[in-house]
Amino acid sequence: MKDKQIEKLIKAEEARQKKTISLIASENYVSDDVLKALGSKFTNKYSEGYPGKRYYKGQTYTDQVEELCRERALKLFKLSPEKWAVNVQPLSGSPANLAVYVALVPAGGKVMGMSLDHGGHLTHGHKVSATGKYWMQVPYGVNKNTEVLDYDELKKLAIAEKPAMIIAGYTAYPRIVDFKKFREIANACGPIRTDGASPTSNGARAILMVDMSHFAGLVAGGAYPSPFEYADVVTTTVHKTLRGPRSALIFSRKDKTKTSVKGNEISFSELIDKAVFPGLQGGPHMNQIAAVAVALKEASTPAFKKYAKQVIKNAKVLSDELKKLGWKIISGGTDSHLILMDTFMNGKGMSGAEASDKLEKEGIIVNKNTIPNETRSPVDPSGIRLGTAGETTRGAKEKDMIKLAKRIDGVLFRKGGDKF
Ligand SMILES: Cc1ncc(COP(=O)(O)O)c(C=O)c1O
Known part of the structure; x- marks a missing residue:
């Protein structure tokens, strides 16, 4: 590189990644092929619009890349192109979620999402996010005692509040989500509204995202479990367990429609395409879309199946070992790649900020995290979040997790005193 300052920083970051253990649950390590596609000359091309309907000429190859990416996305999640569409243009997870709100929920409408301190994402309606400023969050959380979702409680809340949309799927919830139950809860709100009426009007059935x-x-x-049998819309980032570039996808059912102000039936998919472009974005990042396509192909291989299973095995072992060493694991364990660990332990341990600082000094990278029913602040919460997706990509197995748990415990253990 001619730019030595940036080259030096790139090399330094590469070295940092190499010598540290990343347990950030939302990170992963992409393949050289993904990096190659990201760094390709597709970055030079403006492609506003969608395949076959672009504003600028010269789209022979961008159209092919975007079509291929869509095909691979539908195939990977076993979706029929007759029933499902996918938009591959969102620049990242937050704009993808915002596009769904813009497309399907009238401004000011109610969206039922998990609150941040229980594990929801900011874009699930938190007040500091545009989704909380222009829509109204109906917050929900996990059960105080079990620290898992209580579907009966959720149903009562949904029936009482009649949200226009319910969001399932979280940032810091380690357990399996019962999507069938969420469908029942969404249906319990009444028949689907197609007239753009007030989201609080009686008889509204919620959209399940x-x-x-x-x-x-x-x-x-x-x-x-796959959510597609039950959801109307599914969003996802590509850069977490899916091991692709920073990007996002929006899947939507073609057969679900809303009535426009002119009285035409418009499918959710068309509304979402319009919300992404021209609603919220200009030209798509075609180099990013090429890299997403590469990652989706990689994720369809038998090796990736093995990887996904190993990610969960590793998380379960790490969680069990930390528990054996005396740490409190929220909900008592995990069914996924993610572990939420209470480091504060009612004042007997340390805050999540202190724990993550200590671990970073020893080369273990985690993030501080709120825990359900948080008693501290989001900037200095009671816990940390751990994830095994990245280290499993690097080949970690159960035996490595046993060692890692001991290392984490050793770093956090306060020398010279009783442990807890
Ligand atoms: C559940 C969930 N949705 C959306 C996002 C937002 O993704 P991005 O950071 O790409 O905007 C995140 C990010 O961590 C997330 O955990």
Whole structure:
């Protein structure tokens, strides 16, 4: 590279990644092929619009890349192109989620999403996100005692509040989500509204959106339940367990429609395409879309299936070992790549910020995280979140997780005193 300052920083970051252990649940390590596609000359091309309907000329190859990416996305999740569409242009997870709101929920409408401190994402209606400023969040959480979802409680809340949309799928929830139950809850709100009426009007049935950002790779690998049988819309980032570039996809059912102000029936898929472009974005990042296509092909291989299963095996062992060493694991364990660990332990341990600082000094990278019914602040919460997707990509197995748990415990253990 001619730019020595940036070259130096790239090399330094490469070295940092090499010598540290990343347990950030939302990170992974992409293949050289994904990097090659990201760094390709597709970055030079403007392609506003969709395949066959672009504004600028010169789209022979961009059209092919985007079509291929769509085909691979539908195939990977076993979706029929007659029933499902996929938009591969969202620049990342947050704009993808915002596009769904813009497409399907009238401004000011109610969206039932998990609150941040229980494991929901900011874009599930938190007040600091545009989704909480322009729509109204009906927050829900996990059961205080079990720390898992209580579907009866959710149903009561949904019937009382009649949200226009319900979001399932989270940032820090380690357990399997019962999508069938969520469908029943969405249906319990009454018949679907097609007239753009107030979201609180009686008889509104909620749209079910699943944000599978965290577990998409596990679904692709057959290691976690698929939400597609029950959801109307599924969003996902590509850069977590799916092991692709930073990007996002929006899947939507073609047979679900809304009535426009002119009285025409418009499918959710068409509304979502319009919300992405021209609603929220200009030209898609075609180099990114090429890299997504590469990652989707990689995720369809038998090796990836094995990988997805190993990710979960590793997380279960890490969680069990930390428990044996005396740490409190939220919900008592995990069914996914993700572990939420209470480091504060009612004042007997340390805050999540202190724990993550200590671990970073020893080369273990994690993030501080709120825990359900948090008593501290989001900037200095009670826990940390751990994930096994990245280290499993690097070949880690159960025996490595046993060692890692001991290392984490050793770093956090306060020398000279009783442990807890
Ligand atoms: C469940 C969920 N949805 C959406 C996002 C947002 O993705 P991005 O950071 O790409 O905007 C995240 C990010 O961590 C997430 O965990």
